[in-house]
Amino acid sequence: MGKMIIGRYLPGNSIIHQLDPRCKFIATFIFVAIVFLANNWLTYLILSIFVLVAVAFSQVSLGFFIRGIRPMIFLILFTVALQVLFTPGGQPFWQWWIFSLSNLSIKNGIFIFMRFLLIILISTLLTITTTPLQMSDAVGAILKPLKVVHFPVEEVALMLSIALQFIPLLSDETTKIMNAQRARGVDFGDGNLFQQLKAIVPILIPLFVSSFNIAYDLSIAMESRGYQSSSHRSKYRQLHWQGADSLVILLFIVLTILLIIFRS
Amino acid sequence: MAITFKNVTHVYQPGGPLEYEGLTNVSFEIPDGCFTAIIGQTGSGKSTLVQHINALLKPTSGTIKIGERIITSETKNKHLKPLRQQVGMVFQLPEQQLFAETVLDDISFGPQNFGMTQQQAQKTAYQMLDLVRLPASVASKSPFDLSGGQMRRVAIAGVLASQPTVLILDEPTAGLDPQGHQELMDLFYQLNQQGTTIILISHQMEDVARYAQQVLVMDQAHLIRDDQPQAIFNDRAFLQAHNLLEPESTQFARQLAQKGFKFNKLPITEEQLAQQLIPQLGGHYG
């Protein structure tokens, strides 16, 4: 253990990897918003080409993206099915009770399916090319305006970064504790619900104790290194917004304009 | 119970981007009742190896035989309880596995999982407390109210309570004071004398030299040597090549040999060293 990847980040050196995480965050938000502008074949085609080009630039094989879709597939298909069966209007060529199928509803279904697919692809692109640490930096930076209303932005950003960093450690501890209890004769995933719940107790309690110990040790270590609060701290790690980042945002604005022009 | 590994390979995260081998084609045999030490650098595969012995991990390829039971990649997760009852495992920092409300409940947890009645298990638990040299009065306390050293003993008692015939110890005394260390090592030696097979992962070469009959040396997922401690600790080139320390007695004996003392084979324990030195100093051993 100790070698797991947090989130789904895949190390790489592509243009997309090198973009400022703030840029990627903002761009992803823009995309999720403008997907809803698309309402005909042409606009969906434009969006698809745009996303596929972005995916190609990341130099990550399409397989990893498809893996990102797999866990969602039932939800997507269910939503699509509802949409298809319940959309009124158009010329129904099949009807039964309250369900109907028409070319309009099928078209709608395809569009919704596309919408899901594009959103998942673009957010997967974000998580695959951005380390969790960069993400938490970006969140911290984007939330900065909230300082006006006394929202503890620095604390939240530091907390996020520490939390992320302790995920692998806690996951190792969990494996270790599970193994230790297995060795003492606990069966996980066996027996009825009550027995399974009972089997969790010997995991949860040590894990809580362990987490509290880590938190205690860490707080002592932080305090002894002079941490008081985040108010008067300088920052070592800095984000660099570059020309490429501005260009990406510009591209998204152009994309938005195209969609507005070509939507029907 | 004898333990046999035949061409065992274990691959972590197979098929993933971070796939790596934790064990590569490892074969060896541990005879019944042996005291075997496993040494090697951190991350060399020692822990991966021992987790195969009670099927916490299963081989990706190869075969493991423990007593009459065979474990392969095909082995199902069911019906492993008899094996796990017989192969007890003390993990690194085992006090982290404590969870029950009382020390008594925690120690009797394992045996009850393996089918002992509560009454029997509690009786065994008291015996185990005595064995790890804790007073019976701690039985009703919460394990979390004990000191670190006491928690370690409770955790070890909790493994011993299932009365395993093979006991795996992964650096069981790490972080204890020297006295606690010695008491536990004495306990493990005593169990071995009573017939328990002991498999000890350790960085403390003094312990390995003193107690082990067989030493397995791991390096980067490979078993690179399976030998008696005397042979390994006398092979200085081998130790240096693999970044392993030699026992202090051996090191000191070499220092003495440079001055002119004679050793027919380099001693690996203090007793052996004294035994060979005394005649050369005009004394009589014994």
Added chain:
Amino acid sequence: MDPIISLQDVTFTYENAQHPALSEITFQIQPQQWVAIVGLNGSGKSTLSKLINGLLPADSGTIKIAGKVLSEQTVWNIRRDIGIIFQNPDHQFVGATVEDDVAFGLENQNMPRTKMVARVKWALAQVHMTEFAHKAPQTLSGGQKQRVAIAGIIALQPKIIIMDESTSMLDPNGRQDILQIMRNLQQQLGITILSITHDMAEIVQADLIIALKDGKIQKQTTVQELFSDIDSLTNIGLQPPFTSRLQVLLRQAGIPLTTAYQTKQRLADELWQLHLKT
């Protein structure tokens, strides 16, 4: 010279505890000394380190660090003078990468970034971890993590470093490595080292040994003295060192050896002299 650490009748009791964890502790440590604090698990060693930098408040007594009396007003100043390297390498990593972690203490001091960058670089070079600057902690070995912890401490340029069993979770190579680095830092930077330990290799290199038992100082002594009285060692949870154990075995066989503590080199010489006489 004025002592850099001075404790006078310091007593501390944990909440809800019946007995004080430390009682009437008095000692003085000179600058640039290497001091080992020994004792059984639970003898109050770690409590002592937390009192010294004000992580726990003493019930009574005076603690003076580098001329300043520890109080609520001076505590943050005093913490700048003291760095602690803790036992568990995984539980003291704050930064998400090696360099971020080293910078953490500097960020707390609100140091300008350009100065910070230089300081981080310097500190990493001191512990030979420069090439790991961008690595994540979980990719490092235990010994490497402790080296990063040391870098994070020396970046703050403290006068005192407390090693709170900081080598006890490392393998022998990692342990030797850390001791070597600390020895160099003590000599090059003039740092005073307080080492809480069971490790014999760490104890034998100390200038002064403070032995605790049940929260009281059992003795303040030198390596020479401590190991010459083998019977009292078990009292404070220590084993006799290798040479003393060998001396006992040889004396039992009638070999006329001193009972005084010998280094390996000296014992080897003494044995050779004896051999020549036979």
